Amino acid sequence: MFESIASFIVGVSAIFLAYYLAAVGHGLMEKSGVLNLAIDGVFTLGVAIAFAVSVYTFSVPLATFIAMIVAALFGLMLAFITTKLPISHGAAGLSTMFLGYGLAALVGLPARQLQINGRSLATIQPSLGGTWIWFYVVAFVVAIGIWYLVEKTKIGAAIRAAGENPASAEALGVNVLAVRLFASGVGYALIGIGAAVFELAYTQVWSQGAGMGYGWIAFAISLSAGRHPILILISAMIFAALDKYRFLIAATYNLPPDVGKMLPFVAAIAAMIIFMVTPLKRKLAPPKSLGKIYFREERTV
């Protein structure tokens, strides 16, 4: 019994960290009011970049770093175009998502060819030398760090202000664009690292479309925890376990495997309903101006 719990904790550590980082990054960005529908595309791209860089350079840190930087650039771009111009967050996000899918194939396929021809992929093994402990440490440190940043600091107040009411925030002295660039840049950097962890520590293989759909699960994890950095730990753990053991669960209970895939979204919807009908709604409600076009020079009569 003890052994199986231990092997469970080790077994889910990588996918847990990947989900956690992507979900918390997503939540941070949305706290600032930018609706993030690009997450799955950029996550998929991050997976491909981590894979390709790892094949070319055989360096896990470098692969993770480049995936992080590229993802952060996408975050900055999304925040910039949706805040500076009256552009629909939904349209910008979904277009970026498809862009991410396309680029992922472009980046990943040549590296895959190299790998087939014998080049090896640098990976990181959670079970080796207690690496998995560090995965949990990183998740907890990030959780406390982001929670402190959002709830306790001046910039955290600015991020929440920009998400609640950007026009008022601006009048209070917040540079909404700068704050959204910050939140989206940091948020997407975390999504990028999450994608790298997913590729290099969890799946450790790549084929076209690898990672697709996992960004949406991170999206659902964030939603189902009300974008709260600490609560996301719990929901990320649940979904990590589901992902790791879904075949086992399906086999044991004789369920179609697709049921497992649907679960995160069912849980997200259920959680949203629970938040909105209980007193939790004040704390965990979505930012009021999430996804709303913010354009300063509009006349208000």
Place this chain on the structure above:
Amino acid sequence: MAAEANNAKPTFLSPPQEGKKPIVSLRGITKRFPGVIALDHIDLDIYPGTVHALLGENGAGKSTLVKVLYGIYTPDEGEIIINGRPTRLTSPADAINMGIVMVSQSPQIIDTLTVAENIILGLEKYNHFVPVTKVYKTIREESKRVGIKIDPGIEVWRLSYTQKQLVEILRAILLGAKVLLLDEAITYLPIEEKQRFYKFIRRFADEGGTVVLITHKIYEAMDVADKITVLRRGKVAGHLDRKEATIEKIRALMFGERSAEITYERLPTAQPEPKTILEVKDLWVMGDFGGYAVQGVSLEVKKGEVLGIAGVAGNGQKELIQAIMRLRPVMKGRIIYNGEDITRKTTYYLRVNGVGYIPDLPAKYGVSIENSIIENIAVLPVYSRGIINWDKIRELTLKLIKEFEIKTPSPDTPVKFLSGGNIMKVLVARELTVATNLLVAYNPTRALDEATAIKVRKIIKEKVLKNKVSAIIASEDLDEIFQISDRIAVMNSGKIVGVFPADKAKREEIEHLMVM
């Protein structure tokens, strides 16, 4: 904000020097919006140590001017000179850096944040990563000094309107405001709170600070200002010293020759019949962001009377009116119209049964601006069930254009080419025609200038008196409520907190109930 005169702490600013230069000068400021010139070459000098009132009717350009001064709008032409130096203000942060801080009519502070979080956002001396608790001590000290009792850790949604305005003022002081822009900030405060604010404003100016008081209430300006500038249609109509200012002079500047038509005398009181036309019983309606905006409201409107609903914006009037019009779901309670329970009926049902509706922001919710006047009238279900008889509608439209003096090239002109006042007239004309039984309205004259507004009120009241139509009118403008209502209900935080016969109601009491 009780005066604590013997205070050792340094005050707001160094005392004013005599023979001083203006702290803010505007030269030729022009701002255009599609179809309107909001500001047309404004020249203005504001001196340190003075309270300078900017007066003007709605749409005169006051708010636009303040937004230019606060960096929310950038002017299309002209120069802003601060302390003798031409300055470009591109955001409120720029303005705050120059010592210019605005407090507006609707509190800008954000509900979900705490008082301290709201305040620290503008304080440059704190870097981005400091904990918000760092500012608590300063807030406690400064709030004590100016006589405001406030807990820095409290979330703003727990505060009353007056408390929110006090937080705004406190914030301005902590930002080191040299120029305080008060944009209708005290207009909706109750009398006794107003007096405290006046004292504070006076003291702030005496200590060398500058206050720009933007208001459409002449009395407010005369109570506290040293200098008065009147704006009219985006231009400066005149500058007055307090000493030479009289109500008549100011009104003449604000409205020109039309000032003669302005009267706030109550319109004749109706003699309602005993029959109840509209009855609302224990109504609960949700707001836009969760939570009940209307909390157990009960009221009734008799045949041939006007029930006015007074209240500061955002106290549930909008939701109440929308629920009555069946545009917003009712969570609990009942609405009875003409003896029939309409709680689960549709808007369509009301519209074909003699209910007229004038919504807030008419250009957005009242008419389709891309369509012509005639189409905007034909669209009502009373006229467009099945096949539209265009000849009849055209006849009606021409009649209304004549009756309401709507200025338009033709009935086929798209509404968007009309002025705001004329759009409103189209709407009022149309709705009064279908309101054979009940008129439901929210801020029916907000888009209109004072003279036109009074005319519209007269038309509505005439219809009530002559045709025994009933009306329920919610308005944020107390003058309007007093002028048109037969009974006044006061709404505050989603509840009706008092109902008065209009001819006996006391303004102070109603103002007090609105913000308590």
